[in-house]
Amino acid sequence: MKITVLAGDGIGVEVTREAVKVLRAVAGVFDLAIETDEQLIGGAGIREKGSPFPDETRAACLASDAVLLGAVGSPEFDDLLPENRPEIGLLNLRQALGGFANLRPSKAFPALIDSSPLRREIFEGTDLLIVRELLGGLYFGRPRAISETEAYNTMRYSVAEVERVARVAFEAARTRKQKVTSVDKANVLETSRLWRQTVERVAKDYPEIALEHLFVDACAMHLVTNPTRFDVVLTENLFGDILSDEAAVLTGSLGMLASATIGGAIDLYEPVHGSAPDIAGKNIANPLGAIASVAMLLRYTAKQPEAADAIERAIEKALEEGHRTADLTTDRENFAKTDELGELVARSATEFARKRANSRAV
Numbered sequence: 001m002k003i004t005v006l007a008g009d010g011i012g013v014e015v016t017r018e019a020v021k022v023l024r025a026v027a028g029v030f031d032l033a034i035e036t037d038e039q040l041i042g043g044a045g046i047r048e049k050g051s052p053f054p055d056e057t058r059a060a061c062l063a064s065d066a067v068l069l070g071a072v073g074s075p076e077f078d079d080l081l082p083e084n085r086p087e088i089g090l091l092n093l094r095q096a097l098g099g100f101a102n103l104r105p106s107k108a109f110p111a112l113i114d115s116s117p118l119r120r121e122i123f124e125g126t127d128l129l130i131v132r133e134l135l136g137g138l139y140f141g142r143p144r145a146i147s148e149t150e151a152y153n154t155m156r157y158s159v160a161e162v163e164r165v166a167r168v169a170f171e172a173a174r175t176r177k178q179k180v181t182s183v184d185k186a187n188v189l190e191t192s193r194l195w196r197q198t199v200e201r202v203a204k205d206y207p208e209i210a211l212e213h214l215f216v217d218a219c220a221m222h223l224v225t226n227p228t229r230f231d232v233v234l235t236e237n238l239f240g241d242i243l244s245d246e247a248a249v250l251t252g253s254l255g256m257l258a259s260a261t262i263g264g265a266i267d268l269y270e271p272v273h274g275s276a277p278d279i280a281g282k283n284i285a286n287p288l289g290a291i292a293s294v295a296m297l298l299r300y301t302a303k304q305p306e307a308a309d310a311i312e313r314a315i316e317k318a319l320e321e322g323h324r325t326a327d328l329t330t331d332r333e334n335f336a337k338t339d340e341l342g343e344l345v346a347r348s349a350t351e352f353a354r355k356r357a358n359s360r361a362v
């Protein structure tokens with residue numbers, strides 16, 4: 001497998017290093033040949049190549065089997081217009097790869113229940129998957145412009161765009177708890193009315209899946225009052241961006257969660273968190289979201305569920321044994337450093353993987 005690695009900015013660099021370490025360790029056990037190619041994106045691209053999405057990066061990504069991304073964004077470019085900022089590198093990348101369905105799973109890790117901002121009895125048992133539409137809506141709609149006196153963006157969706165992402169959500173629900181919650185703002189927005197009608201139509205092909213609709217404001221509320229009611233949450237781009245940060249932090253830290261973007265020519269894997277410039281370069285970032293993204297890569301693109309399981313079990317084991325990065329503990333002196341936790345997960349994932357590989361051999 002050829003994997004293009006785009007560490008990007010801030011803590012993206014540190015967490016991606018650990019994720020690649022874990023990937024290599026586990027791949028070694030299962031004899032998967034992995035070739036990585038590091039390229040620039042975001043602020044790093046602007047600084048070294050004058051572009052947030054350099055041509056070399058685009059070419060490398062398009063020639064690979066999957067892309068692993070860290071994070072983009074840097075305060076040094078805060079004064080730039082959206083079209084020149086590091087973030088446009090990520091949006092251009094997503095467009096180039098073509099993946100329209102961004103899967104963001106969020107579940108309660110038993111060892112972390114007490115780190116959740118929610119009370120145990122509310123959060124325990126939460127296991128949901130946000131399916132965020134990633135190539136439409138306000139992020140890409142035209143026209144968009146800003147002048148001295150006004151600015152506008154366009155929210156636009158076609159039936160085909162809603163339909164294809166809806167199918168991903170229903171298919172996912174089939175392998176989970178058989179429920180889809182479609183989130184919109186159909187009491188105000190035309191795009192949401194189209195969204196709702198289209199989802200209703202797609203649902204007819206999945207009679208065994210329960211479908212409910214929620215307005216996005218109500219969904220935000222239910223996520224903190226009754227998160228266990230959710231299975232698959234299907235929503236448009238910006239709503240999904242906002243709700244996925246909310247869903248992520250319920251687990252105890254935004255740093256925990258992974259994502260996969262599928263449906264296009266090349267799959268993209270990235271943690272849900274950002275570049276966190278305030279803690280960058282200090283070796284204190286939580287690498288588990290990036291590491292869990294590698295597990296998703298092994299599951300979805302490499303079709304190696306055993307390798308993915310080994311990583312996920314190693315993450316759980318590290319948490320059960322009490323290893324916590326600074327974001328997960330109030331102890332300001334004793335906490336795991338980014339590279340220590342990466343090393344530990346790589347070692348125990350290797351052990352889990354070996355056990356699996358051995359039992360397969362007999």
Ligand code: IPM
Pocket residue numbers: 072073087090091241272274
């Ligand atoms: C995310 C991020 C990105 C987004 C930014 C960095 C452009 O917040 O992946 O959730 O808004 O999609």
Ligand code: MN
Pocket residue numbers: 241242245272
């Ligand atoms: Mn976001």
